[in-house]
Amino acid sequence: MKTVLHWFRRDLRVSDNTSLWQAYTESDRLVAVFCWDDAILQSPDVGPARVNFLLRSLEALSRNLESLGHQLVVRRGPPEEVIPALAREVGAISVFTNRDYEPYAMARDERVRAALKERSIGFRSHKDAVIHEEREVLTRTGTVYSVFTPYSRAWKTLPVAGPLPRIGAPKSPVPSPPSLPLPNGGEALGHPLAQSLFPAGERAGLQALEAFLEERVFGYDHGRNVLETIPGTSQLSPHLRFGTVGIRTVLDRLQTARSRATTATRLKSCDTWLSELIWREFYIQILTNHPRVAAGAFRPEYNQIQWQGTDGQFDAWCAGQTGYPIVDAAMRCLNATGWMHNRLRMIVAMFLTKDLMISWQRGERYFMRTLVDGDLAANNGGWQWSAGCGTDAAPYFRIFNPVTQGEKCDPDGAFVRQWVPELADAPSDSIQEPWARPLLLARSGYVPPIVQHDVQRGRCLAMFKAVKGAAAPSIPNEETHE
Ligand SMILES: Cc1cc2nc3c(=O)[nH]c(=O)nc-3n(C[C@H](O)[C@H](O)[C@H](O)COP(=O)(O)OP(=O)(O)OC[C@H]3O[C@@H](n4cnc5c(N)ncnc54)[C@H](O)[C@@H]3O)c2cc1C
Known part of the structure; x- marks a missing residue:
């Protein structure tokens, strides 16, 4: 036997x-x-x-x-x-x-x-x-990629395995060894459990996938950049993190959905979503091929940066008390639910590293502890990308403006109003910069900004240049994640 x-x-x-x-x-x-x-x-x-x-x-x-x-x-x-x-x-x-x-x-x-x-x-x-492991997507000379776009192109040329069946009933009587009961609460595990908004388990994972692929995937190109009541993204990351849904199943169902796409826009949205799944594998292969990224910058020169922010500023960032509404709403949402939209992750990560000039590693650690989908490879990749020290990172001189970012992803301020109730009555045209209306700010009880973005931008560029030793090329200071 x-x-x-x-x-x-x-x-x-x-x-x-x-x-x-x-x-x-x-x-x-x-x-x-x-x-x-x-x-x-x-x-x-x-x-x-x-x-x-x-x-x-x-x-x-x-x-x-x-x-x-x-x-x-x-x-x-x-x-x-x-x-x-x-x-x-x-x-x-x-x-x-x-x-x-x-x-x-x-x-x-x-x-x-x-x-x-x-x-x-x-x-x-x-x-x-993963579909392809760390040594399966290689350049023509047999080396590993460290830039996403060519990696993704090569990834797409390789065959993709289909899903495997569910296991059946036992073939012969199985032993039943003693087993610990699953604890009722998290105390026994050292973690009093937070309330969670995420249905967990395999069925919930499949339902989330089906719900997204039914229609939302076709609007993903737009949905991934804005905060809406019905999420524009799949929210599958906790399921991919814990394997409550299989990646082969995800790609198989995406293929089926893609075959239903009737317009170029819908087709493009399916392909953009596929790209995000490839980003996930890209960062896994970066971590596997370069495990040193878990402890420092992919580009080692950036380990020399003399970060300048204070503990008090870090605490304000964690607590959602920076005075920048989109940053604070995002952090309060994270603290309450364990979840943050990708665009907000980029905004708060840029804010911590560029506006507060605090090490990306402190933010990385905070995210790992609080995120429901916290995953070393994706989190490390996301933080290094935002700080500008990673693989094909946003260069350090690309700095998000938290006000215009807020206006773009939360145009009527609904997300800010939900998480920063002090601003519940603020008009849409100034909700992302309440300090522009001093009376409103004073009445609201909301914190004034702890730093000034324009001032910090200059200081931050100087801080990065000190290790980079080169003047920043002139490019637009805002771009989105490809
Ligand atoms: C600073 C920062 C930290 C991050 N930390 C994590 C983390 O700890 N865990 C995590 O899973 N993702 C992380 N991401 C990536 C991304 O924000 C999340 O994967 C995404 O928000 C999850 O939402 P979704 O499932 O609705 O994604 P969708 O937009 O529906 O994407 C589908 C899936 O693709 C993968 N994916 C999407 N974007 C990325 C990306 N940029 N990098 C890697 N995989 C991606 C995820 O598995 C995701 O579930 C981070 C990004 C940043 C900028």
């Missing part, structure tokens, strides 16, 4: 799951496990929004497995001890899992592999979270 253990990590689903499917098809008995790793739970990068989403996704996964006749075994402890012990307990000949590309995860998996080897148990990891 061949028993294989599947170890769940960032792939919390029963359909289109490479390792789970292989473990199921190649074995007589499948045992599925999730292991709480305290090194992750106690990391300063982990916070309640993500633990909440994870816990609820595990509950859904456990129910889904149960409905198919399988059990989710839950254990807690160092994986290099827990996984080999369970494998031995159930008589597994091998442990299968899906690859996780973060430096901590890769080192952990090597420890688990070594511990299993000592017990003569196999370990096999599978590609699952």
Whole structure:
């Protein structure tokens, strides 16, 4: 009787799951496990929004497995001890899992592999979270890309695998090893759980995908740049982060939606959305090929920057008290929900690094702790792009103006009014710069701006030039993420 253990990590689903499917098809008995790793739970990068989403996704996964006749075994402890012990307990000949590309995860998996080897148990990891891995999209000379556009072009020439089926019922009676109950609340995990707006789990992931691809994807080109009551983006990132939806399924359904696009504009929107999914893989391959980005700038000269902002300014940014309405609304939304729209992420990241002149790494850490979709590769890429020190980053001299950015993405001020109630009565034409109406500002109780954008812009350019040693070429000072 061949028993294989599947170890769940960032792939919390029963359909289109490479390792789970292989473990199921190649074995007589499948045992599925999730292991709480305290090194992750106690990391300063982990916070309640993500633990909440994870816990609820595990509950859904456990129910889904149960409905198919399988059990989710839950254990807690160092994986290099827990996984080999369970494998031995159930008589597994091998442990299968899906690859996780973060430096901590890769080192952990090597420890688990070594511990299993000592017990003569196999370990096999599978590609699952991405369509193409870090050494699969290469230049003609066999090197890896560090610029998105050619990477994306090459990515699109490669074949895309289709989704895998859902696993079936057990083929023979399965052992039912002892399992920890999933905690009711996050206290037991060190994270009193925040309220979350995100339905979690596999069904919710698929529903979010279907809902987006039904119609919203066709307006994505516009929707991704504005804040509307019905979100113009998919909000799939927590699901992609935890694997409650599979990337092959996403691309398969996108292809079907694309075939329904009746105009060039609709077609272009589908392709723009595909580009965003490729950005995700681009940043994963950057992290995997250059793990040093987790600790410093992709362009090392930028590690020399003498950041000048104060702790008080950082605290004001975190709390949404900078006096710049779009920045404060975005940060308050993040703090309350664990979510922030991509355009707002760029605006607040630019503001922290360019207006407050505070290190992108402090912002990166704060985002990791608060975001429901916090993901090392995408977050690091986004921060380095915004700070101007990353791969094909917005150059450092490209500085967003928070007022005009606010006017573009929140033209009538509805988003600001929702999150900055002090400005609930402000007229649309001045809601993004309430200081232009001193009486209104005084009456509102809203904070005056903690810095002046025009002044900071000049100081920031000088700060960057000091390490760059070159005058900034003359280009428009605002551009959007391609
Ligand atoms: C400073 C900063 C920090 C960020 N931190 C994260 C993070 O921690 N986790 C995260 O998933 N994304 C991060 N992003 C990227 C992006 O903001 C989110 O992926 C996006 O807002 C998620 O919303 P959505 O699912 O509706 O995206 P959609 O617009 O519907 O895009 C579909 C999917 O493509 C991927 N994607 C989209 N844009 C990007 C991008 N620029 N980089 C990488 N992948 C992308 C995501 O998986 C997303 O779910 C960050 C961006 C910035 C500027």
